Amino acid sequence: MNRKEKVTIYDISKKLDISAATVSRALNQNPKISKKTRELVAKTAKEMNYKQNRLAQALKSGRTNNVGVIVPYINRSFFSSVIRGIEEELNPHGYHVIICQSHEEVKNEIKQLNALLNTQIDGIFMSVSKTTQNTDHVKKALAENTPLIFFDRKIETPGVSSVVLDDFKAGFMATEHLIQEGCKKIAHLSGDINLEIYKNRYEGYIAALEKYGLNHNPEHVILTNSKIESGQQAVVRLWECEEKPDAIFSAGDYAALGAIQELKRRNIKIPEEVCVVGFSNEPFTKYMELPITSMDQTPQLMGKIAAQVFLEQVKENLAVSIEKKVVLSPELFVRESSGRSILKTAANKALL
C-alpha cells in the first residue's frame, strides 16, 4: 500500500511556527489559546489532512467500553441471535458490541482476534471456526488479561469460561422424538466431528438408538456441511443403501432443507414415509409450506448468559483464570416434517 506518512501535531507546529503544546491545546479547544489561533490551527490541520487521535483518551482510561464477538458467520440466525442477546445484556452497561466473522477459517479467526486486541477491547466472546484445532491465539488474549468467553463452539482451555448447549441431550431428544413417531431406521446427517458440538449431537443420536434397542447402521451416518446441497447429496447416498431410512435427523437446518427437497423430488411423502428433523430453528424452518421440526438452541439466552459471565468478571476485576461453565438445555419444536401426530390431529379435525 502506497500511503503517505501520517501528519502529526509536530508538523502543524512546524508549519505555523508555534509550539506543539499550543497546537494540541488549540485542537482541544482550550480557552487559554486565543480564538484566532484556535481557528488558524483548525484550518491548517484540515488543510494538512491531520487526523485527531482519539485513542489517547482510551489509553488514559485503559478502557474503550467495546467488547468484541467473533463468529464463523453473521448470516446464520443462531449466531445473530446470540449477538442480539449479548447486546441486550451489555448495552445498558454502556458497552458497544463489535462483530467479526471468521468464515470458518482459523487464519481469519487469529487475525480478527489480534485486530480486536489491538483496539484495546474490554472483552471477547468467541465461537471457534471449524478449522480451529488449538487455542494458541486465545492464550494471547489471556496473557493480556482480556476476558474471553466461548459460546456454543468451544475448545477446552484452562481459565476460559464457556456457555454452550447440551448437544448430547439435543441429539438424544431429536432421535427419541423420531422413535416415538414410529421410526426405526433413523439416518443422521452429521456435521464436522472435529467440532465438539457435532460430536455430541452424534453421540446423543447413538445413545437414543441404543436405549430403544434400535440397530445402528453406520451407512446411515453421512457427513454434511451447513449447505443445502450437502443435504440433497446425503439423500442421494442414503437411497443407494440397501436399507432405506425412514427418518433423518440432521445436525443442521440447511442440510435438512436440502434433504427435504431431494425427498420431494423423489415423491417420498414427508412425514408419512420419512420424518425429518433439523437443528438450529432457523426462521425459514417455520416459513416453509412443510414446516420443519427443529431443535432450538436458545441463542438469545446463550448470549445473555455469556454477557453476564463477562460482567461478573469485569465487575470483580477478576483475573481471567476464573472459569465458569454454563450448559443450556435445548428445546425441540415439533412441526409437520416429523409430527405425524400433528397431521393426524389435523386430519381428524377435517373429518369432524
Added chain:
Amino acid sequence: MNRKEKVTIYDISKKLDISAATVSRALNQNPKISKKTRELVAKTAKEMNYKQNRLAQALKSGRTNNVGVIVPYINRSFFSSVIRGIEEELNPHGYHVIICQSHEEVKNEIKQLNALLNTQIDGIFMSVSKTTQNTDHVKKALAENTPLIFFDRKIETPGVSSVVLDDFKAGFMATEHLIQEGCKKIAHLSGDINLEIYKNRYEGYIAALEKYGLNHNPEHVILTNSKIESGQQAVVRLWECEEKPDAIFSAGDYAALGAIQELKRRNIKIPEEVCVVGFSNEPFTKYMELPITSMDQTPQLMGKIAAQVFLEQVKENLAVSIEKKVVLSPELFVRESSGRSILKTAANKALL
C-alpha cells in the same frame, strides 16, 4: 460499574522498586534487561492483573488496519452479503472488517459510530437506520478525516461517497414485469418513505403504472415494515378494499412472504389469481415450495465497489471532500410466485 483503577507500569515499578522505563522494556522483551528481571516483571504484572496496552503501537503508527461497517441488522442476507463483498475486497489489502448493528435506531448508530472512531478505525462503511434524520454524527467522522462511505441507504452529505442501487429502476422493473404478466390492479407494499430507497421504489412503481396507462389506486399502497406479519396484515387490508388487487409488489421479501401466507390462507391461487414480487432476493425466496420472484440488489458487488472507493481514498491520502457516487443496476429473478409464463412452460412440458 464498580471497577478498580487500572494497573499501570508505574504500579509495577513501585512494587518492584525499579524504574518504569525498566518495567516497560522488560515487558517488551528488550534484551538489554536481564532475563531474571524480565521474568520477575512478567510474573508481577500477571499477579497485579496488568493489561498491556496494545493501543500504544496503533497510536505511533496512526493506523489500525481496521475498518468499521455499521448496518441496521446483520441477520438480513442483503447486509451480510454487502459485508462479505467489503471483506473480500479489503482482506487482501491487510484490512480487518469490524461490524456493528444499529437495530434501526439512530441513537445506537451514533454510539456505534463513536465507538468505532474511538478505536482509531481507518474507514467507515455505513447504511443508515430508518430513524436517522440528519448526519450530524457523520460530520464528526469527517471532521476527524476518517473516510466514510454510505452504501444502500444514504443521507445526502457533501463530501461523502456512496454506492447505492437504482431503486427507482428496480421499482419500475418489478411493476413492469407484473404488467407484462397481465396484471392490471397492482398493489404496493411500501417501506418507510423516510428512507430514500423505499421512496424511490414507490416512485418507480408509480412511473410504470403511468407508462402503461394503468390506474393508480391510493388504497392499494400499504405501508409495511420488514416483518412477515406486516405483509399478512397488508393483505387483510387490501382485501377489504372494494377493488381487489391482482398483483402485489412488495418493497421487501419478508412482507412478500407474509402476503403469500395470507393469500394461501384465503385459498387465493398464486400466480393464477394474484402475482407476488418481493425485494432483496433473500435466500429463502428460492427455497419455498412456491419460490418467490424477487429483486436482486447485487449486494456483494455493492460491498466490493464501496471497498474500492475506500481504497482509492486512502491510497491517494485524499481529504474526504472527494465525492464519488456509484449507482448499481438491479436484477429481477422471476420465479413461480409471479411467473405465469414459467407455469405455462411447465404445464406444456407435462402435456408432451
